[in-house]
Amino acid sequence: MAGEAELRLRAQLSRLRSVPLLRGAKLSGELERLQRQLDRIVAEPSDEEIWKSVELARHPDRPYTLDYVERLLEDWFELHGDRTYGDDAAIVTGLGRFRGRTIVLVGNQKGRDVKERTSRNFGMAHPEGYAKANRAMELADRHGFPILSLVDIPGAYPGVSAEQHGQGGAIARSQALMARLRVPIVTCVIGEGGSGGAIATALADRVLMQANAIYTVISPEGCAAILWRDAGEARKAAAAFKPDAAHCLELGVIDAIVPEPDGGAHADPVESARLLGDALAESLELLEGSSGEELRRQRRVRFRTMGEVPVTR
Amino acid sequence: MTERIDVSIEHRHAPPEDGGRPHPNTCPGCGSHYRDDELDEHLRVCTHCGYHFAVHARDRIRQLVDEDSFAEEAAELRSDDPLGFFDLRPYTERLAEAELSTGLGEAMVIGRAAIEELPCQLAVMEFSFMGGSMGRIVGEKFTRACESAAERGVPLVSVTASGGARMQEGILSLMQLPKTVCAVEDLHDSGGTLISVMAHPTTAGVLASFASLGDVLVAEPGALLSFTGPRVVQQTTREKLPDDFGLAEANYRHGHVDAIVPRPELRPTLARLLRLFANGR
Numbered sequence: 001m002a003g004e005a006e007l008r009l010r011a012q013l014s015r016l017r018s019v020p021l022l023r024g025a026k027l028s029g030e031l032e033r034l035q036r037q038l039d040r041i042v043a044e045p046s047d048e049e050i051w052k053s054v055e056l057a058r059h060p061d062r063p064y065t066l067d068y069v070e071r072l073l074e075d076w077f078e079l080h081g082d083r084t085y086g087d088d089a090a091i092v093t094g095l096g097r098f099r100g101r102t103i104v105l106v107g108n109q110k111g112r113d114v115k116e117r118t119s120r121n122f123g124m125a126h127p128e129g130y131a132k133a134n135r136a137m138e139l140a141d142r143h144g145f146p147i148l149s150l151v152d153i154p155g156a157y158p159g160v161s162a163e164q165h166g167q168g169g170a171i172a173r174s175q176a177l178m179a180r181l182r183v184p185i186v187t188c189v190i191g192e193g194g195s196g197g198a199i200a201t202a203l204a205d206r207v208l209m210q211a212n213a214i215y216t217v218i219s220p221e222g223c224a225a226i227l228w229r230d231a232g233e234a235r236k237a238a239a240a241f242k243p244d245a246a247h248c249l250e251l252g253v254i255d256a257i258v259p260e261p262d263g264g265a266h267a268d269p270v271e272s273a274r275l276l277g278d279a280l281a282e283s284l285e286l287l288e289g290s291s292g293e294e295l296r297r298q299r300r301v302r303f304r305t306m307g308e309v310p311v312t313r
Numbered sequence: 314m315t316e317r318i319d320v321s322i323e324h325r326h327a328p329p330e331d332g333g334r335p336h337p338n339t340c341p342g343c344g345s346h347y348r349d350d351e352l353d354e355h356l357r358v359c360t361h362c363g364y365h366f367a368v369h370a371r372d373r374i375r376q377l378v379d380e381d382s383f384a385e386e387a388a389e390l391r392s393d394d395p396l397g398f399f400d401l402r403p404y405t406e407r408l409a410e411a412e413l414s415t416g417l418g419e420a421m422v423i424g425r426a427a428i429e430e431l432p433c434q435l436a437v438m439e440f441s442f443m444g445g446s447m448g449r450i451v452g453e454k455f456t457r458a459c460e461s462a463a464e465r466g467v468p469l470v471s472v473t474a475s476g477g478a479r480m481q482e483g484i485l486s487l488m489q490l491p492k493t494v495c496a497v498e499d500l501h502d503s504g505g506t507l508i509s510v511m512a513h514p515t516t517a518g519v520l521a522s523f524a525s526l527g528d529v530l531v532a533e534p535g536a537l538l539s540f541t542g543p544r545v546v547q548q549t550t551r552e553k554l555p556d557d558f559g560l561a562e563a564n565y566r567h568g569h570v571d572a573i574v575p576r577p578e579l580r581p582t583l584a585r586l587l588r589l590f591a592n593g594r
Contacts, residue, residue, distance in 0.1 A: 156521075158541035158549045163559055166569045168520030168540035175494040176526055195478075195487060196521040196540065203491045217478045217487040217518075222545075227400035227480065240398055241483035251395065253484050300495040304456060307395065307449055307485040 030286070033256060045246050047239035054220060054238050056212035057191045058154075061266035063273070064123075065092055065107030065150045068190070071273035072280075073098055073105065079136050085165070088129030089120045090157070091201075093136035098148065099281050104140035106133045106201050107150035110191075123192075124157035127170035130200050134177050146184040146284055149201045155219060156197030171200040178203035179300055182292025186283040188258060188276060189213040190265070193243075205299050206283040207253070210276065211260045214243040215253065252306060255283075340364045356576045365513065365533050365576055369415070370422045370439040373472055373512075377580050378426040378435070385424040387457050392419060392450045396483050404481040411442045419450045420475070423458040425465070429584035431591060434462035436471040438512075438519075445475035447518055448482040452489030455523060459496035459505070468506035468590050470583060473524045477517025486518070493523040501528075506590040508583065511538050511561070511570065529586055530570045531579075532561035538570070 045053070056062070069076055073096030081087040092109045095102060108125065111117030140147045156167055178185060178201075187204035193215035209215060218226075220234035223241060245257045258279040261268035287295065339346045342364035356376055357366040368376065374383050391408075398404040412418060420442035426435045436458040438445045455471070462469040478486040497507055509527025511520075513536035521540055524530075532538060539546075539559030547554055557563045564570050574582045 156540060158546050160546060160550065160552050160554060160558065163539050163541065163546065164563070164567050166564075166567065168517075168538070169525040169569055171490075171521035171540065172494065172523070172525035175491055175522065176498055179491070179495050179498040196490060196518060199487055199490050200521075203494065215484050215487075217482075217484055218480055223480050237400075240396065240400060241480060242396055243484065248484055251483075251485055253488055300499060303488065303491040303495045306488045306492060307482075308453070 033282075044250075045244050047235070050238050050242060050244045050247075051235050053212050053214055053244040054234075056264040056266075057214045059264060059266050062191055063265050063269045064112070064152060065105075065109045065190070067269055068150060068273050068276060069094070069096065069105060069107070071270065072277045073103075079132070079139075082128045082131035083135060084128075084131060086126075086128040088126050088132055090123050090125040090153075091129035091133050093132055095145070098284075099277070101284075102143075102145050103148050104136050104145050105148045105150070106136055108153040108191075108197075108201075110152065121157060123153050124155060125153060125197055125200075126157050126159075126162045127165040127167050130170040130174040133201055134174055137177060137181060141181045141183050144183055146186070146287070147181070147204075148280055149185065149187045149204060151187060151189045151193050151198045151202050152191035152213075153194045153197045154192050155194035156200070168196075171196045174200040175203045179303075180296065182296055184284060184287035184290070184295060185299070186280055186287070188280065189215050189245075189254075190276070192216070194219060203299070203303065205287050205295055205302070206255050208256050208258050208279055208283065209245040209248055209254045210258045210265060210272075211245055212264050213245055214238075215245075215248050216243040217241065338366075340366075358576050363534065363575070365535055367440055367474070367513065368576075369441065370417065370437045370472075373437050374422065374424075374426070374435060376576070377470075377472075377583065378428055379430060382427040383424050383435070384426070385422060386461060387423055387454050388418060390418060390450045390454060392448050392482070394481075395449070395485055396481070398481040398483070400481075407443060407481070415439055415442045417442055419454065420445045420447070421451045421454045423454045423461075425461065425467075428470075428580060428587060431584060431587040432465070432467045433583075433587055434458050434465065434467055434469045436469060438472060438474045440474035440476075440512075440514075443479065444477075445473075445519070446477060446479035446486070447475060447489045447493075447522075448479035448486050449489060451479075452492045455493045456496040459493075459500040459507075463500050463503040463505045466505075468508055468587055469500060470508045470510065470587075471523065471527070472510045472512055473515040473519050474512045475515060475517075475519035475524075477519060490518055490522040494526065497523050497526045508586050508590075510574075510579065510583075512536055514538070514542075516540065516542060516559075525569075528590070529572075531572050531574050531582065532564060532570045533579075534561060534573055534575055536561040538564045 076096040078094040110123035111120040185204040186206045187202045188208040220238040221231045223237035224233035225231040248254045261271045265272040340359040343362040345361045394404045420439050423436045507527045511532045515538050543558050
């Protein structure tokens, strides 16, 4: 697998090198970025390293969305409520200024202490949360503001009221809305990218992952409970379905890995925020200059072709 | 005549058992037992209590479309094993076994068809193929069905029965949610129509993507339509679940589906919808 990914990256590199300088300096930035990714991918993470990522992604001191908001955005104004039913605190939305431009931010928010964890439902969103996120994204589309979405959710909330309010449909419609938007969308998985609850706000033009984040179709415990019939086999499950950033990059699911300070994002939240800010800004710059129609078309092509199966087997 | 009645009584009250599990032709609703041909004759609906038995993709297509009108597409597509996934058994072995037992290459069959002489595109899921789970080939087939429908200017009818995304393809299976969502958006942009029929069960990743995005959402009676299944909700929240938790009837009451259509009425209902969306064309 690593060999294939390496080849693909090398091909991408050589293609980029041969492109006449359409976007000048931005392109050389892209070249450097690819080279860095190539260097990183040559060493495929071991099973232990994968599990380390799972632990770091869930670390209780890991910076959450609002920690980054505080360090990256000016004039932050939080938007509350879905205008229909409620205000889901597991998703925060708002307007802010990011390096000189107004953006709309959508992010999952876990709680720091017991009280906040309860009020934010451990970051697990209800349909009301997706409705709120969609309202904020429509606002962004109306005004031409780029959207930054930070993903950090164990999974959409598995509860009775969530089902009664249409969890599945809410996640589907949130993606459908993102597929229609005409503004740049950049997503970064900053902790747990838990399944449908994550993809609901991650249908973006550029998708990044922090080095110790995970992106999963099901939690390692859930997968282990089903396939191994024992939730205790979560390590084995994680090693099998490879939710770490390096594998996601290799599989073409994300565009780049955002580095974290040594020891993980929580070891130095200020530096983490700087690194995340730089990566988000770089992604936004790459998308600048594309028309809304182009963005939307490219976004759909991206997901249309993602992980395509080789024709013969 | 007497003999016939005896047979039916015998069937109703003496369901054979298979190692403690009820026979697949025994109605879980009322215990009535049927021969294969009896069930098929009634579209696999219990004539006694109305319970809807599962329908294989090929049988579903036969039930819905005009005779000989179905032309399958993309039948040659097969999944590979992108992660080299191995749980208690290798994924490739599970795939081979599913193909052998269902006679299908994947958990979805697509193709062109006509219902009461109205042309349409079909995408029908097969639950017995690895729980109808959506991996890359199911995502690809659904996407091609959307593209084919758009190209031909006909509505797409999807019939879903799925436990969700296919874990063995890891994050790539999650990516089939946005992929199929984008396919529906492209279809809608081309002026196309998606009619989504949700059979038992339509859950998790399939409910949270294309199945919920139909212009019209129709459910079969008693179908489980939930993002998270009742067992996991119970375990996670320790909440007392309503008796009809996640069922089509509860979804209808809460406003998440347009109609619950019993199987015998499905074909005429689809024909009516196809006429409405054709708008006299």
